[in-house]
């Protein structure tokens with residue numbers, strides 16, 4: 001629900017910036033969920049960030065549980081990444097020719113992801129999924145794409161139907177401006193429902209170019225695939241000559257050194273194409289799509305599927321991504337597990353003592369808290385939660401210096417820089433926030 005903003009006098013510098021921003025930027029923000037519309041109040045304008053902490057323009061500090069919606073896996077302004085960025089920037093910002101850093105980043109991704117023979121670097125997750133779709137259509141000579149309700153793949157026309165993330169937060173059925181012809185080539189099915197997929201393929205299998213799924217959805221809150229679901233996607237698509245695209249933009253290099261892929265068994269084979277973003281850019285705008293060599297060979301300049309970008313493979317962004325991936329050691333993944341478990345367990349304990357119904361769901365170290373007492377297996381379940389309780393909980397946490405994602409439909413993200421002091425700060429804020437959620 002869209003609620004009336006609360007008084008803003010406690011953060012005057014953020015409020016003043018919001019007023020100025022609203023004059024020159026629609027809604028005052030460059031990505032909708034940042035606007036706090038679902039929770040009310042004034043979004044905090046950040047001045048700086050370091051490790052697990054954000055500092056806003058009024059001088060308030062927050063433990064960051066957004067981590068830029070995933071990328072900041074090593075924490076903010078990590079010294080090794082900063083050094084890599086500074087040293088790359090000193091050598092020039094963008095060449096418009098091939099350069100070494102993009103080769104190193106591509107090699108790092110390919111070496112971590114077995115099923116990926118080649119990648120093409122792009123500038124955002126949206127571009128990655130848009131390009132993967134075009135490639136799948138070019139490769140198969142078919143037009144129709146299947147997506148699952150509640151999965152978000154960026155703001156690609158064909159993929160905005162029943163999408164998660166901000167589309168879910170604002171309860172939008174679809175976006176205006178998406179041509180009927182484009183939406184008409186998208187089949188939206190319930191997540192975790194193989195029978196629905198079988199039925200769609202039985203009817204239109206010869207038209208379907210690809211099935212795209214989040215490797216483990218994080219954009220309707222975290223909803224892991226049921227046992228056998230990913231396996232079923234692989235089998236059904238292969239039987240009908242369609243490609244399987246696994247969107248690892250959020251899960252890639254976060255859930256494991258490869259992604260959610262590394263946490264699952266793949267007895268009948270991996271996906272044909274993958275998309276990546278977030279962690280692989282270390283906070284800079286770089287992303288990728290990649291997969292089977294025979295499919296990737298269809299891309300220009302080798303093949304007939306056109307795809308390009310002035311800043312793609314940017315040397316500074318590639319350096320940031322490479323330093324971040326190289327910094328993702330086994331110790332980093334172990335720390336993400338410890339931190340996320342400590343915060344989730346304490347959140348559950350606090351909500352239980354305040355008698356607030358909730359369910360916590362996981363994908364690797366990604367988790368989200370649903371304000372309902374039953375498991376969530378798909379988008380209808382995710383929407384059936386007490387978003388008002390979340391709103392009260394969110395503001396009580398914010399007021400105590402913990403910045404959660406401002407939506408009940410998102411994963412919470414932690415970093416390896418979340419030290420014991422940051423975790424303790426979160427834990428100490430939870431009881432009061434749970435009581436606020438209960439009122």
Ligand code: PLP
Pocket residue numbers: 069124125126127129152153154155165214219247248249250277278287
């Ligand atoms: N795919 C998934 C799974 C995502 O979570 C996102 C962004 O949240 C995207 C694609 C789009 O990425 P971007 O916001 O970089 O365009």
